[in-house]
Amino acid sequence: MIALLVCDDSAMARKQLIRALPPEWPVNITQASQGEEAMAAIRQGLGEVVLLDLTMPVMDGYQVLAKVREEGHSCRILVVSGDVQEEARRRVVELGALGFIRKPAPAEELRATLDELGLLRAEPATTETQPADKPEIKVGxxxxxxxxxxxxxxxxxxxxxxxxxxxxxxxxxxxxxxxxxxxxxxxxxxxxxxxxxxxxxxxxxxxxxxxxxxxxxxxxxxxxxxxxxxxxxxxxxxxxxxxxxxxxxxxxxxxxxxxxxxxxxxxxxxxxxxxxxxxxxxxxxxxxxxxxxxxxxxxxxxxxxxxxxxxxxxxxxxxxxxxxxxxxxxxxx
Missing domain, CATH: 3.40.1550.10 (CheC-like)
Incomplete structure (x- = not known):
């Protein structure tokens, strides 16, 4: 199973993104609502792959990318953000992100990007590696x-x-x-x-x-x-x-x-x-x-x-x- 961390301050965004994940992808999903929570999860080994928003309170996505690099974590990060400025795309790649998808992420684009980046390991399902149930997220x-x-x-x-x-x-x-x-x-x-x-x-x-x-x-x-x-x-x-x-x-x-x-x-x-x-x-x-x-x-x-x-x-x-x-x-x- 792949340890997947979804970090976004919006429950709506997390719900949309998790719903768009390839259904056969064997992942254990952890959620974080801001950067400090994301870093705590990454330090616990819960962020082998990270889907990261940029605009968040406390610690934003840019700061998370910088902190991950500073601490030397091996997690692979894909930014999923509504900030579609060309400079934003350039900055996240410079900070170590593998790619960028604009919100809301269509399921087909998300699958293609994960596959292209080598993040989508569609392993044959076994009793040990079953696709994880997607969590129910309440959105106000x-x-x-x-x-x-x-x-x-x-x-x-x-x-x-x-x-x-x-x-x-x-x-x-x-x-x-x-x-x-x-x-x-x-x-x-x-x-x-x-x-x-x-x-x-x-x-x-x-x-x-x-x-x-x-x-x-x-x-x-x-x-x-x-x-x-x-x-x-x-x-x-x-x-x-x-x-x-x-x-x-x-x-x-x-x-x-x-x-x-x-x-x-x-x-x-x-x-x-x-x-x-x-x-x-x-x-x-x-x-x-x-x-x-x-x-x-x-x-x-x-x-x-x-x-x-x-x-x-x-x-x-x-x-x-x-x-x-x-x-x-x-x-x-």
Whole structure:
């Protein structure tokens, strides 16, 4: 039997990945929800083969790869991640990963990659080496939506990285249900007293509706403009730049979510909202009547080597939750 370690902070991702494993592959499966747990399992000999996510709390996948090399473990690691930036692929291979598969990993691609890398030992089943039963994994709605968003934001980050010529640091998305008056809590870390500019874009499809809100700190806009080549002081070009960046991030993220849930979103035109607003609360008040109680998904992108980040909120209406739940439940079956 092969000691297989599946490391991902999302129960949804672990369930999808384990379900995609070749059914005849004789493995003993151990699960880890973050890098330190993975390293503990590897030190116990439970990670002969490791399927490793990159974006995790406590210790991420890059740190796991570096630690495995530092400690001299012989485990063979295949990265399975939603971060599909070319630089991410290059870095994991440089750190010792044997290969890279983007989430969600199709069963056929996973089998072919394992076989190509020599990791798939499809030994004849005997009483000693029977294919292991796949563990039953319970997945909650928030975890599932967070993982769907994680995959979508990775695709958006790849486009942003290509546009700006930088490496985009990806966060772990947060999912919460808020009253309109509480939305500022979702951005408490981002609200540093800076003035803000924001782009808002509505979306609707198959009984799911909401608005995407992308926030920029004005103190960082000049750095973004410099990356793109916009001249300082050109307010018109700066506004167009913010709208273009919003189209990339919001459009790619919504498309990624829609593809996974097998729906199609119609998107409104992006609008510059509350330019140079004094606080997040001022922005929330602008649309308070429409947002009311909202399912909020927060994503905070950062640019490596630059003091720049974007805060993206996907705000789903309360009436969208039943349809979202049904779509996600179907995805998990």
């Amino acid at each position: 709605f928030r975890d599932a939506l967070r993982e769907v968003t994680n995959v979508a934001m990775g695709r958006a980050a790849a486009l942003l990285a290509e546009e700006l010529g930088v490496f985009v640091r990806l966060p772990i998305p947060t999912v919460d249900l808020f009253e309109a008056s509480e939305l500022h809590m979702a951005l408490a870390d981002a609200n540093r007293g800076d003035s803000l500019s924001a782009v808002c874009q509505g979306f609707i499809g198959e009984a799911i509706a909401g608005e995407a809100l992308l926030l920029f700190h004005d103190s960082e806009v000049a750095d973004i403009a410099h990356l793109i080549g916009v001249r300082p002081g050109d307010d018109t070009a700066t506004s167009e730049m913010l709208l273009d960046l919003a189209s990339i991030l919001i459009g790619a993220c919504l498309t990624g979510i829609a593809e996974q849930l097998d729906i199609r979103f119609s998107q409104g035109h992006p609008q510059l909202l509350g330019e140079h607003a004094r606080s997040i609360d001022e922005l929330i008040q602008f649309n308070r009547a429409r947002w009311r109680q909202t399912l909020a998904v927060e994503i905070s992108y950062g640019l490596e080597g630059h003091a720049v980040h974007f805060d993206l909120l996907l705000l789903f209406t309360e009436s969208s939750v039943p349809r979202l739940t049904a779509k996600i439940q179907y995805l998990m079956e």
